Amino acid sequence: MVNSRDPKSTIAAVQHPTVGEAGKTGTWRTFRPVIDENKCILVTSPKARCHTCWMFCPEGNISKTRPPRVNYDYCKGCGICAQSCPHDAIAMRKEEDEP
Amino acid sequence: MITRPDDLPEEELLLSGTRSCAGCSMSLMYRTAIKALGKNTIITVPASCLTVLHGLYHKQSVLVNVIHTTFETTAASASGIVAALEALGLDEKITVVGFAGDGGTSDIGIQGLSGAAERNTNFIYACYDNEMYSNTGTQRSGQTPYMAYTTTTPHGKLEHKKNIPMIMLAHNIPYIATTCASYPLDVFNKFTRAKQFKGTRYIHVLAPCPPGWGYPTHESIEIGKLAVRTGIFPLYEIIDGKMFLSKESEPYLDPRKRLPVADYLKKQGRFKHITQQHIDTYQEYVNGQWDFISKML
Amino acid sequence: MTSGGKQEAEDASRPVPPARETLILTGNHAASFAVKAARVQVISAYPITPQSPVVEKLSEFVEDGELKARMIRVESEQSAMASLISASTTGTRVFTATSSHGLSYMHEQLAWAAGTRLPVVMCIVTRAIGAPWSVWPDHQDAVSERDTGWIQIFCEDNQEIYDTVLEAYKIAEDERVYLPVAVCYDGYILSHTLMPVELMSQAEVDKFLPPFKSHLMLAMSMDDPVGVNPVTVPEPREGFPAYMELRHRMQKALEGAAAVMEEVEAEFAKVSGRHHGGAVRSYRLDDAEVALVGMGSCSSQAKVAIDDLRAAGIKAGVLTVRLFRPFPKRQIREVLKGKKVVAVFDRDVAYGLEGALCAETKASLYGIPDPPYVHGFIVGIGGRDFTTENAIEGTRLAVERSRNREIHDETTWLNLMEGE
Incomplete structure (x- = not known):
């Protein structure tokens, strides 16, 4: 029986959905976004609506939560979130400066 | 129609940790578009950056069915999926979408696209336009704009961009839209609207490319917005032949409101060699484009 | 026919x-x-x-x-x-x-x-x-x-x-x-x-x-999405086959x-009630010393020549190759084993070499003891008639050349215009 999930019986290149297909970002990221909860409007105004950073992340690496959280396993450090935050609440910090 | 970021559906059909470049606006466009399309979609993708985003065998970075096809056959592949779904009586339930780059659309793939559109094949064709063959290392395409550096136009391209949406208009298809990755809400709304039509629907998405265009990764959104604000890339819909300017582009019908093209060109490495004369030519071209649009409205 | x-x-x-x-x-x-x-x-x-x-x-x-x-x-x-x-x-x-x-x-x-x-x-x-x-x-x-x-x-x-x-x-x-x-x-x-x-x-x-x-059958498993034909890499990953293994399969x-x-x-x-012979089909080959080999119209024409060839003292039969890919090496070997002469009629040219069917027939016979003498002919290119006379002419030439087991690196074309 041909089964694309079984390496022995598969006959064609069939891929299956997996988080982290390309692996974790690892050490090549030079800057990482850090959300300042004192500035994030989702924290400072509990009724405010925003999630602009969540919307703009090209990979969906920011959660739609209060406050939003960055998934550093897969964040590539492009800086789009920091650039697009209407409240200037995200800073790009050098990896080596972060613990 | 949604108007705020948090109106977008929370469920992610694009899975984190893809193989696309940092700051890739195609990735953002795709993530947003498939939120609008939903899981009951079969997508077909030719050789392109999007193939890379989908990942290497045996893992895939999206939660939808994908059929990878050869470079020139996106629309033919979609035609086959549509015919199969019709034969199986599943065409009302499943949306078929072809996603190709600008080269795959306007150069090598235009024959298949034209044929599928002429047959009014029931599918959505989306072209993400990064204005060059980015995946093969940034060579010139029919969508490369005037004076842009590519590896095969080291002194800048001498011709203007090919106007694919207008070519699609000549096919009498029910829905055509232009959008830009920098406006995810507009991307979402246009894919949502396209889903409501039957027949061939064409969406052209401008997708700035940091390594290909020569700007820092964090500026992907800003560059796309400048393309709209200078009037270089107008956002509109054409529904049953009638053009509607999208609200993002509405102000720029008035030439005084358009930012000078230089504001856009000077932010990108691919235009760093251009002269004032080139800028003037570019500006004239953009003005002419709006004269045409004003007649279409 | x-x-x-x-x-x-x-x-x-x-x-x-x-x-x-x-x-x-x-x-x-x-x-x-x-x-x-x-x-x-x-x-x-x-x-x-x-x-x-x-x-x-x-x-x-x-x-x-x-x-x-x-x-x-x-x-x-x-x-x-x-x-x-x-x-x-x-x-x-x-x-x-x-x-x-x-x-x-x-x-x-x-x-x-x-x-x-x-x-x-x-x-x-x-x-x-x-x-x-x-x-x-x-x-x-x-x-x-x-x-x-x-x-x-x-x-x-x-x-x-x-x-x-x-x-x-x-x-x-x-x-x-x-x-x-x-x-x-x-x-x-x-x-x-x-x-x-x-x-x-x-x-x-x-x-x-x-x-x-x-x-x-993607439409039948929409809740279990997959991607078909993504990029593969040269080496296997995590126990999954790579391009080379898939091609081997x-x-x-x-x-x-x-x-x-x-x-x-x-x-x-x-x-x-009809059987077409499987990978290859034999016509009067059992007692034959000479086999004419062809596909499609070439083998039909070759069959017409058999009566005349036998009347002239050449004990001939025809091997029709139905299955060209995969090439039926074993079946061809079994049928042609023991024949003295094989004349292959190709309505194609593997340009720069010889007829494709001839080259592959020869390859199939490689290594068997006392193999038949194989001679190829290019016929019927671009709709040129391949006649019964051409089949007879080719077979006679193959038989003649087989006597000294002549090796001809150049191809032999039949029914060309005079002087060509």
């Missing part, structure tokens, strides 16, 4: 079910009737001579409601095959037909269909390839696609075309195979020539050919396909 193997099968006593119908059909229309009987779901094709009548007839079937299929009138052969690849992947039985430049234009898609292991079936109505233009028959188009991973079966008469199309689906959809199949037949010589063709009843066909199944499937074809033929013979 009669063939020995078929004749024998017809002689065997069998009841003729009343629901069968015999029509006088061209080879092209024989193919169309088989496609209808196979309940094909998606057809996609582009016009080209001499294939067009296959699809014209199918268009009538579809528009008259006799065949419930979707018909895509694509804008090119490239798109025809690309659309069928995706239609098959989505979960439907598919068909197309083409010839010559249309087939060449499909080349990339042929490799893609085989690499995806899709049970696509296509008729190749064989024709010369330009330049210069020629709409006439030879085997150059089909033979040029021999390395794409398709199974290729050559037919000799219109009944065989009808039967082989039905068998092709059964072979292609066999789990041990899952490969595309091309049913090849000579342009005009068969495509436009009328012959009686017995059509099976729909009930018989349905019993022989169950509804479509394949390893990829494709070759293994091809290597096993001749046996599956023979099984399918046996099953088909039970239903239809």
Whole structure:
């Protein structure tokens, strides 16, 4: 029986959905976004609506939560979130400066 | 129609940790578009950056069915999926979408696209336009704009961009839209609207490319917005032949409101060699484009 | 045109079910009737001579409601095959037909269909390839696609075309195979020539050919999404095969396909009473010392020469190669073992070498003790007649040259203009 999930019986290149297909970002990221909860409007105004950073992340690496959280396993450090935050609440910090 | 970021559906059909470049606006466009399309979609993708985003065998970075096809056959592949779904009586339930780059659309793939559109094949064709063959290392395409550096136009391209949406208009298809990755809400709304039509629907998405265009990764959104604000890339819909300017582009019908093209060109490495004369030519071209649009409205 | 193997099968006593119908059909229309009987779901094709009548007839079937299929009138052969690849992947039985430049234009898609292991079936109505233009028959188009991973079966008469199309689906959809199949037949010589063709009843066909199944049926598993044909890498990852292993599996499937074809033929013979011989078909070879080898129209013509050759003292018979890919090395070895001389008639040229069938026949015989002397002839290129006289002339020359086991590196072409 041909089964694309079984390496022995598969006959064609069939891929299956997996988080982290390309692996974790690892050490090549030079800057990482850090959300300042004192500035994030989702924290400072509990009724405010925003999630602009969540919307703009090209990979969906920011959660739609209060406050939003960055998934550093897969964040590539492009800086789009920091650039697009209407409240200037995200800073790009050098990896080596972060613990 | 949604108007705020948090109106977008929370469920992610694009899975984190893809193989696309940092700051890739195609990735953002795709993530947003498939939120609008939903899981009951079969997508077909030719050789392109999007193939890379989908990942290497045996893992895939999206939660939808994908059929990878050869470079020139996106629309033919979609035609086959549509015919199969019709034969199986599943065409009302499943949306078929072809996603190709600008080269795959306007150069090598235009024959298949034209044929599928002429047959009014029931599918959505989306072209993400990064204005060059980015995946093969940034060579010139029919969508490369005037004076842009590519590896095969080291002194800048001498011709203007090919106007694919207008070519699609000549096919009498029910829905055509232009959008830009920098406006995810507009991307979402246009894919949502396209889903409501039957027949061939064409969406052209401008997708700035940091390594290909020569700007820092964090500026992907800003560059796309400048393309709209200078009037270089107008956002509109054409529904049953009638053009509607999208609200993002509405102000720029008035030439005084358009930012000078230089504001856009000077932010990108691919235009760093251009002269004032080139800028003037570019500006004239953009003005002419709006004269045409004003007649279409 | 009669063939020995078929004749024998017809002689065997069998009841003729009343629901069968015999029509006088061209080879092209024989193919169309088989496609209808196979309940094909998606057809996609582009016009080209001499294939067009296959699809014209199918268009009538579809528009008259006799065949419930979707018909895509694509804008090119490239798109025809690309659309069928995706239609098959989505979960439907598919068909197309083409010839010559249309087939060449499909080349990339042929490799893609085989690499995806899709049970696509296509008729190749064989024709010369330009330049210069020629709409006439030879085997150059089909033979040029021999390395794409398709199974290729050559037919000799219109009944065989009808039967082989039905068998092709059964072979292609066999789990041990899952490969595309091309049913090849000579342009005009068969495509436009009328012959009686017995059509099976729909009930018989349905019993022989169950509804479509394949390893990829995307529309039936929307809740378990996959991606088909992503980028692969040179080395295996996490225990999964890489490109090389997948290609190895494709070759293994091809290597096993001749046996599956023979099984399918046996099953088909039970239903239809007709057996076409499997991978190869012999005509008066049992006592023969000299074997004439050919495919399609070449073998038909060779058969006509046998009486004359035998009357002249050359004990000859014919080996018809039906299955060109996978090449039936074992079957050919078994049949030709012990023969003194083999004359191969190729309606194609592996340019810069010799006829493709000749080269491959020689390769099949390599290493056996006391192998026959093999001589190849290029005939019938671009629709040039390949006559009985040419077959006799070639056979005589092969026999003569075999006496000193002469080696000729240059090719021998028959029926060229004088002085050429």
